[in-house]
Amino acid sequence: MGLVLEQTFPLGRFHATPWRSNPFDTDGEWPPSPWRLVRSVIARWYQWNRETGDGDDATLADLVKALSSSSFAFYLPPTARPGAVLRQYQPIGFGWQPGSRTKNEQGRTVKIPGMKSHARSLVQDSFWAVPVDEPILWFIDGAEWTPDLVDVLDRCLERVTWFGRADSYSTIRRRRDGQGVEPNCSLSREGSVEAVPVLCPTADALRADLERVTDDPKLIAASVPPGAEWRFALPPKRTPLHAPVIRRGTRDRTPVVQFAVSCAVAPETRVLCRLTKTLRDRAVRCLTADYEGRSVSWSRAERRTRDELTLFVGKNADGQPLRGRRHAQFAVCIEDGAPTRIVVRRATDPHAATEVDGLDEREVAALLRAASQPLTWTTAGSQVPAWSVSLVPLTPETPLPAGFDASTAQTWRSVTPFVPTRHRLRRGIERAGEDVASQVRRELALRGWPVDGLVVEEAGPPRWTAVHVPSGKSRQRAFIGDRMGFDLRLRFRTPVRGPIVLGQSSTFGVGLFAPEGGSVSGA
Known part of the structure; x- marks a missing residue:
């Protein structure tokens, strides 16, 4: 039977x-x-x-x-x-536990008396x-x-x-x-x-x-x-847990995703690039897990996956940068020197002829999963304690910070330092036509902002600033990742609309400008 x-x-x-x-x-x-x-x-x-x-x-x-x-x-x-795997300590017996020895404040060795208590054993479930x-x-x-x-x-x-x-x-x-x-x-x-x-x-x-x-x-x-x-x-082969593929043309899009920042120790403005890069890298791993069923970095993902992530990472499957600024960009709002909000948006130029409107459903879901765990801005192997921040998603109705809304301004001030993309020659000799003001004017002109009558002036002393380092160049020189950043003020002849973000590592929180006199925000 x-x-x-x-x-x-x-x-x-x-x-x-x-x-x-x-x-x-x-x-x-x-x-x-x-x-x-x-x-x-x-x-x-x-x-x-x-x-x-x-x-x-x-x-x-x-x-x-x-x-x-x-x-x-x-x-x-x-x-x-x-x-x-679940691991926990469980009591295995009650009795005298031997004492131990330690040093007091005077450096003398003292004995800690024993006591009666339960011994513990690590159990794996x-x-x-x-x-x-x-x-x-x-x-x-x-x-x-x-x-x-x-x-x-x-x-x-x-x-x-x-x-x-x-x-x-x-x-x-x-x-x-x-x-x-x-x-x-x-x-x-x-x-x-x-x-x-x-x-x-x-x-x-x-x-x-x-x-x-x-x-x-x-x-x-x-x-x-x-x-x-x-x-x-012989157990059956496991079915891969792939998320259903959603075609780009049918996805709803979100213009901006915002997170509130909570931290016990606020990171310095100069290291915000590390914080936003960690969030971006986590989001990329969440996206690769959606497409392939495994969490890997962009470089280790399959070619078809890299092609799907083109508009998020800003480069095609071969690693070549896209023309124009159409990728995801991370902004950090700062008040009284401390970060209060992270803003993620599609980095499109306001004067571009074509524009991709917002982040799709899968990108938003990946960002929410990436932000579910605390982020740290300390580098691997650093002697500094691994301070971290927690991110809380904000509702779509939350007002955007100044510079990201539709308002215009004539004077813009650096929130995070501007790091030039062109560096000086050996011994600090400046290249002809490559001073900071010239680089700012050239980049603004390429993106469609009016530069006639533009005045670029230093608003504060320069300072070392952490920038994004590609994985293939992380071992090329000592102190890699720190560049000289400049605190600038831009005076346009007529009011212009933002956001304005310029220079090296602008995707990761470097080189943001905000209307002077408004709430300070960074990207």
């Missing part, structure tokens, strides 16, 4: 450790072992007999024989996969994430089954509330109609490289073998418990 059992895990987790396996060395038991199922059914038989008194030893013996002599196969959900709406199916086939035994099995399965660890809640029911679904995992006696061992009862397993507790002397030293044997299973 063939039976089909349907097992679900309401919390989406199956916690169990295979026999004789160290929890630190395994992802958890998968597929569930028939040995565990048989022991669970026997335990529920005792509960059923205690509640109703309808059971007897002969019925239990027949049930054990029917289960042990049956063959097992499974339908395992292809989307199931190992979950994130591995589990499999199982879809709640897609059950595991057990295909059981045996010659010992009778209608009466099947009815007893149903009564036992009704009382199963957990399977594996006690926090692995589960329900098991027999399917009345087992048609329409075929097993995708079977058990064999011979293993292979990709096969996993599964503990099964032998055909002649005794009731006493199946009822042994784990601290039984016969089990502690046994590689295989009495009445059990190893079979081997």
